[in-house]
Amino acid sequence: MLRLTFVRIFLAISLLSTVGAAWGVGAEEAPAGIKARPNMLFFIADNWAFPHAGILGDKTAETPAFDRLAREGVLFTHVFNASPICSPTRASILTGRPPHQLGEAGNLWGGFPGSLKVFTRMLEDAGYEVGFCGKPWAPGRYKPYGWSMNPVGREYKSFTDFLAVRDPAKPFFFWIGNVDTALRDAFQGWNYDEESVKGIDASGIVVPPQLPDTPEIRRDIQAYYGGVRKMDRALAGSVGALDQARLLDETVVVCTSDNGWQMPRGLANCYDAGSRVPLAVRWGSHLKAGRRVDDFISGTDFTATFLELAGLSPTAEMTSRSFVDLLLGRQGGKARDAAFIERERHANVRRGNLSYPMRAIRTERFLYIRNLRPDRWPAGDPQVYFDVGDYGDVDASAAKNFLQANIGKPGFQRYDRMIFEKRPEEELYDLVTDPAQVVNVAGQERYAAAQQDLRNRLDRWMRETSDPRIDPSCDPWDHYPYYAPGVLNGKKAAEPYAPR
Numbered sequence: 001m002l003r004l005t006f007v008r009i010f011l012a013i014s015l016l017s018t019v020g021a022a023w024g025v026g027a028e029e030a031p032a033g034i035k036a037r038p039n040m041l042f043f044i045a046d047n048w049a050f051p052h053a054g055i056l057g058d059k060t061a062e063t064p065a066f067d068r069l070a071r072e073g074v075l076f077t078h079v080f081n082a083s084p085i086c087s088p089t090r091a092s093i094l095t096g097r098p099p100h101q102l103g104e105a106g107n108l109w110g111g112f113p114g115s116l117k118v119f120t121r122m123l124e125d126a127g128y129e130v131g132f133c134g135k136p137w138a139p140g141r142y143k144p145y146g147w148s149m150n151p152v153g154r155e156y157k158s159f160t161d162f163l164a165v166r167d168p169a170k171p172f173f174f175w176i177g178n179v180d181t182a183l184r185d186a187f188q189g190w191n192y193d194e195e196s197v198k199g200i201d202a203s204g205i206v207v208p209p210q211l212p213d214t215p216e217i218r219r220d221i222q223a224y225y226g227g228v229r230k231m232d233r234a235l236a237g238s239v240g241a242l243d244q245a246r247l248l249d250e251t252v253v254v255c256t257s258d259n260g261w262q263m264p265r266g267l268a269n270c271y272d273a274g275s276r277v278p279l280a281v282r283w284g285s286h287l288k289a290g291r292r293v294d295d296f297i298s299g300t301d302f303t304a305t306f307l308e309l310a311g312l313s314p315t316a317e318m319t320s321r322s323f324v325d326l327l328l329g330r331q332g333g334k335a336r337d338a339a340f341i342e343r344e345r346h347a348n349v350r351r352g353n354l355s356y357p358m359r360a361i362r363t364e365r366f367l368y369i370r371n372l373r374p375d376r377w378p379a380g381d382p383q384v385y386f387d388v389g390d391y392g393d394v395d396a397s398a399a400k401n402f403l404q405a406n407i408g409k410p411g412f413q414r415y416d417r418m419i420f421e422k423r424p425e426e427e428l429y430d431l432v433t434d435p436a437q438v439v440n441v442a443g444q445e446r447y448a449a450a451q452q453d454l455r456n457r458l459d460r461w462m463r464e465t466s467d468p469r470i471d472p473s474c475d476p477w478d479h480y481p482y483y484a485p486g487v488l489n490g491k492k493a494a495e496p497y498a499p500r
Helices: 002-024 063-072 087-096 119-127 159-165 216-244 301-309 324-328 398-405 413-419 446-465
Strands: 038-043 074-080 129-134 174-177 251-257 276-282 291-296 340-345 358-363 366-371 426-430
Touching: 002 119, 038 216, 038 301, 063 216, 063 251, 063 276, 074 119, 074 251, 074 324, 074 340, 087 119, 087 301, 119 129, 119 174, 119 426, 129 159, 159 174, 159 216, 159 426, 174 216, 174 276, 291 324, 291 340, 301 324, 358 446, 398 413, 426 446
Parallel strands: 038 174, 038 251, 074 291, 129 174
Antiparallel strands: 074 276, 251 276, 340 358, 358 366, 366 426
C-alpha cells in the first residue's frame, strides 16, 4: 500500500511536469541588459570537494584555471548539491528538482524516468545546440525508460570536436563531465603515479580531523590532489578552446563539482566533505570581476539559471531558483540562508539491497542530519557482501584499506565510530566550534532550541516538496532496480552491464 501511495505521488508530480511544460517555456529573450542569448559551457568535475582550490585558500591545490575564472568572474562559497552522490545530483541539476521527486533517479545505478523534464531538452527546443563529452548523467540506465540518448544530450568525443561541427548561427550549451578527481585504484588511490603527483608535497597537506594523520592517509590525499591538478588542466584546455575560437567572452563558463571527495566520510555523506563544492562563473564583461558571493546555492539552481540566461522559464514543478541576479550583482542581501541535502541508496551494500536514507539542512551556523533508518549501517554491512565488499558505501581506496586494517586498534576507535559504525537518528554540528563536523552535539541542552528549529525546518521542507520519507515507513528506493555492472536487484545479472 505504501509503495502504491508513492507511485500515486510520483505520477501526480509527473503530470504537473506535463502541464507545466505547456507554459514553462517563456519568450526566447535574454535577461534584461543582455543583448543576446549566450553560449554556456558547464564544466562539472566528479568528486571534487570544497575548498580544494587555490583561490579558496588551499595551498596544496594547483588550480590556476579555476582561479582565473573566479578572478575574472564570480566565486561562490556556499554551494551544496542536492545529494552527496553523483547520479542523483546530476539528475537534480538536469531537472531542477530534489532527488526525492525523481523516482528511480534518486538512487545511484538507477533508471531515469522518461516523464522527467530536463533543461537541456528545453534549451534544444528553444534553438540551442546541445552536447556533452565525458561523464553525463551517470551511472544508470535511460534507454529502457524512453530516452533515445543520455538526458544531457548528444555525445561528442571532445569539446573541440563539438566546436568544429556546431552551427555558428545557434547559441550552444555544452556539458563537460571531467572524472580526474574520481578515478582511483583500491590500493594506490587516485591515479597514483609519479607524474600526477610530481611537486605535490605530502608533508604540507592539511589532513582533516575526520581522518588520522598518517603517511598512508597523506599519500592517498596527495594522489587526490594529483587528480585536482589534472582536472584543472582539462579546464584550462576547454577555456583555451573557447578563446582560440574567439567565443570566450560571449560564453558563460561555469565550473563546479557533483559532490565532495571520495575519502572516507566524504562521498555519500551529508557532511560538508560529501556535499559542499566549489563554483566559479565567468562571463566576460557582463560580470564584475573578482566578486565573492556567500549566499547559499543548491545544485538544483543551475536549472533555472541556465534557463533564464536562455530567456526561458522553469516548468511548474521545478524548485530550482535562478542565481542570475547574484551573478549580475543586481540583488542585495541574502536570498537563501540554508541548503537541503539528501541521500538514498548509493550501492548494493546491505542485505536486501536496502538504502541508508538521510535528510539534512545546512545553515551558516549548523548542520543538522536526520538518519531515517539508524538501525542500518551507514557505511554498508560490515560483513563481506556481494562484489563491493564490506562497508561498501565507503568507496574503495588506499585510505579505506588502511583504516579497515586498523579497526579496533588503539588510536583508531574515534575514526571507527565516525566512518564505519552506526549513527544516531539525529546529528547536529556547531560549525563555529566544529567546522569539520566531528562532534555531535544533538541532545545537549544548550543546543535544544537550535535542534528543534532545524528539525521543524527540515520537516516543513519535506512536506512542501512532497518527500515520501515524511512517512517513515515509505521506502520506494529500496525496491527500484539496481543496474550496477553485472548486477540486477542484488543478484548477478545474466548479461554484463553496458551503459544504456
